Amino acid sequence: xxxxxxxxxxxxxxxxxxxxxxxxxxxxxxxxxxxxxxxxxxxxxxxxxxxxxxxxxxxxxxxxxxxxxxxxxxxxxxxxxxxxxxxxxxxxxxxxxxxxxxxxxxxxxxxxxxxxxxxxxxxxxxxxxxxxxxxxxxxxxxxxxxxxxxxxxxxxxxxxxxxxxxxxxxxxxxxxxxxxxxxxxxxxxxxxxxxxxxxxxxxxxxxxxxxxxxxxxxxxxxxxxxxxxxxxxxxxxxxxxxxxxxxxxxxxxxxxxxxxxxxxxxxxxxxxxxxxxxxxxxxxxxxxxxxxxxxxxxxxxxxxxxxxxxxxxxxxxxxxxxxxxxxxxxxxxxxxxxxxxxxxxxxxxxxxxxxxxxxxxxxxx
Amino acid sequence: xxxxxxxxxxxxxxxxxxxxxxxxxxxxxxxxxxxxxxxxxxxxxxxxxxxxxxxxxxxxxxxxxxxxxxxxxxxxxxxxxxxxxxxxxxxxxxxxxxxxxxxxxxxxxxxxxxxxxxxxxxxxxxxxxxxxxxxxxxxxxxxxxxxxxxxxxxxxxxxxxxxxxxxxxxxxxxxxxxxxxxxxxxxxxxxxxxxxxxxxxxxxxxxxxxxxxxxxxxxxxxxxxxxxxxxxxxxxxxxxxxxxxxxxxxxxxxxxxxxxxxxxxxxxxxxxxxxxxxxxxxxxxxxxxxxxxxxxxxxxxxxxxxxxxxxxxxx
Numbered sequence: 001x002x003x004x005x006x007x008x009x010x011x012x013x014x015x016x017x018x019x020x021x022x023x024x025x026x027x028x029x030x031x032x033x034x035x036x037x038x039x040x041x042x043x044x045x046x047x048x049x050x051x052x053x054x055x056x057x058x059x060x061x062x063x064x065x066x067x068x069x070x071x072x073x074x075x076x077x078x079x080x081x082x083x084x085x086x087x088x089x090x091x092x093x094x095x096x097x098x099x100x101x102x103x104x105x106x107x108x109x110x111x112x113x114x115x116x117x118x119x120x121x122x123x124x125x126x127x128x129x130x131x132x133x134x135x136x137x138x139x140x141x142x143x144x145x146x147x148x149x150x151x152x153x154x155x156x157x158x159x160x161x162x163x164x165x166x167x168x169x170x171x172x173x174x175x176x177x178x179x180x181x182x183x184x185x186x187x188x189x190x191x192x193x194x195x196x197x198x199x200x201x202x203x204x205x206x207x208x209x210x211x212x213x214x215x216x217x218x219x220x221x222x223x224x225x226x227x228x229x230x231x232x233x234x235x236x237x238x239x240x241x242x243x244x245x246x247x248x249x250x251x252x253x254x255x256x257x258x259x260x261x262x263x264x265x266x267x268x269x270x271x272x273x274x275x276x277x278x279x280x281x282x283x284x285x286x287x288x289x290x291x292x293x294x295x296x297x298x299x300x301x302x303x304x305x306x307x308x309x310x311x312x313x314x315x316x317x318x319x320x321x322x323x324x325x326x327x328x329x330x331x332x333x334x335x336x337x338x339x340x341x342x343x344x345x346x347x348x349x350x351x352x353x354x355x356x357x358x359x360x361x362x363x364x365x
Numbered sequence: 366x367x368x369x370x371x372x373x374x375x376x377x378x379x380x381x382x383x384x385x386x387x388x389x390x391x392x393x394x395x396x397x398x399x400x401x402x403x404x405x406x407x408x409x410x411x412x413x414x415x416x417x418x419x420x421x422x423x424x425x426x427x428x429x430x431x432x433x434x435x436x437x438x439x440x441x442x443x444x445x446x447x448x449x450x451x452x453x454x455x456x457x458x459x460x461x462x463x464x465x466x467x468x469x470x471x472x473x474x475x476x477x478x479x480x481x482x483x484x485x486x487x488x489x490x491x492x493x494x495x496x497x498x499x500x501x502x503x504x505x506x507x508x509x510x511x512x513x514x515x516x517x518x519x520x521x522x523x524x525x526x527x528x529x530x531x532x533x534x535x536x537x538x539x540x541x542x543x544x545x546x547x548x549x550x551x552x553x554x555x556x557x558x559x560x561x562x563x564x565x566x567x568x569x570x571x572x573x574x575x576x577x578x579x580x581x582x583x584x585x586x587x588x589x590x591x592x593x594x595x596x597x598x599x600x601x602x603x604x605x606x607x608x609x610x611x612x613x614x615x616x617x618x619x620x621x622x623x624x625x626x627x628x629x630x631x632x633x634x635x636x637x638x639x640x641x642x643x644x645x646x647x648x649x650x651x652x653x654x655x656x657x658x659x660x661x662x663x664x665x666x667x668x669x670x671x672x673x674x675x676x677x678x679x680x
Contacts, residue, residue, distance in 0.1 A: 021573070023573065046582055047576060047581055047582075048576075048580045048581060048582050048583070052576075052591065052593050052596070053575075053576035053577075053580065053581070053591045054573065054575075054576055066593075067593070067596055069596065069599065069600060070596060070599075073599075090607065090610065091606075091607040091608070091610035091611040092506065092509075092607075092611065094513065094603055094604065094606075094607035095506070095509040095510045095512075095513045095607060095611070096506075096509045098509065098512050098513035098516050098517060098604070099508060099509035099512040099513065101516075101572050102512045102515075102516045102572050103508075103512060105572050105573070106572075109573075135582050139581060139582055142577075142581050142587055143581065145587075146568070146574050146575075146576065146577070146581075146587075147573075147574055149566060149568040149569050149574065150568060150569045150572075150574050152569075153569040208505040208508065211501065211502070211505065212502070212505065
């Protein structure tokens, strides 16, 4: 099992960020901390290959593990893996990790997917650069729509900028005429209010964690990063590194919370200082395969398994049974052919007799 | 309008044939009957046996607010469950119907997010900025616990418990454990029920949002949500274990001196899980003795604060 390579598949990187999704960055950090040098990274933009339909996912020989929680569990049980958490304040840690994943995740996805200028200038090009031709036209929009219900429920969907200049940057290549800004005054006020609210939420959240971090290098005053550090730093890393056009929340982070930036840098340097994980050869599989939502590519490329003695015995038994069945059927037809034919003859005679009787009755009438 | 020219005389004479009468206000027979005590509109309670009536709602959101009202110290609050979800503000129960201050007819109907403000006005803002927690660190930690409960734990309630969770409203008979989708309403549904109940779908509860059943790269338009029930259940078990460990033997969560909104939230979820029809969910909470004992203690306090509304009509 150890001889087989572990491959982590994640969303492709963009600018100086390691990946576009925080869960992928967190998985990368976690693996690098727990099993350094024993895994490789594959960049893919096809989440349908994953068992749960979402990236990140891990392949280890014939095992497939998807989603960050399952990957962390799996890696913990591998022999020789470093226990990242230990028995460190597990209860509080679980709650805080959930808090970071929901709230910080919402803020980050609002920046990436909800604000129009960021979507067109930063996120969409990053996703499109890794997609083959038919998919690059419709998959990014679908991804954006999948985040919409959650952001609408959190009231962070309509926070695109109301400035006229920013709107002009959004023009796609096909639209040549200027679109007049027809937003009513009330709509503008609502958008401005929503933007302020989002910035306020970001400020409150980051100040909670600034207080929790205090003067230490990592959370819980530990010497090396724990799961909470990894997840928090993954979000901060993406929020700080991507070159956003509309940096509503990025400016809040960069200008008001230097300790949090320092924490993210410390986590990254602690984890990636020695080695960068090797990048596996990402297979340029044909785009037609992506259209079918099953993993047919893996079915077609079945690995050749070595035959053991028991496998050979089973194969012999299987083919023996099949041949026995066929010979039995053939013998039956050979031996009893005459009787079968006679039975058919009798049947024909009966049928003809009946027809004759019917004709006689008919003629009598 | 001094810039406009005045109406010419013959027109004015014609208009004088149709004078304008203003009639007095008509008392509508549909105003709400006045309430003497604050009344909470909730989803119906469980009520398995008819002689043992339960006043605690079946739905988690309504139960959260019931627990909040009770733990803030209010007593003698009526409950009624004959109002359907369409009749509530924004289509979301619970609502609180309070007698208005001026004594005018009808009273005032408050949506859920305005209940804390009303309670502060009635009981006084004794909690202050710390909201009842021991210190700022505890208050920060409570935010984390709230997001844990409303994320992973709520997903388990919604996902593994679809038939009996009224918030979802999806009482589709074929919604078995294996069916993972929540289809959008068809045209016929949209005609028959033009104001569907607002549902808090799985896409808003899970992080990151679940991918569509048909695959994100396929030519088939995206439909449904693909959720891994084993993962949701594992996260739920971890959350319950963390909750139990944090409670320990304290009287209230995070070692507060008095009940806090977090206690109301946790009680609502624990109560729903302990009375759920799904054995696995129930067993997970049952195995934690301290949680069960705590929930029993809070339950008696919450029940004592409510009584049934006298004049509501129950079909």
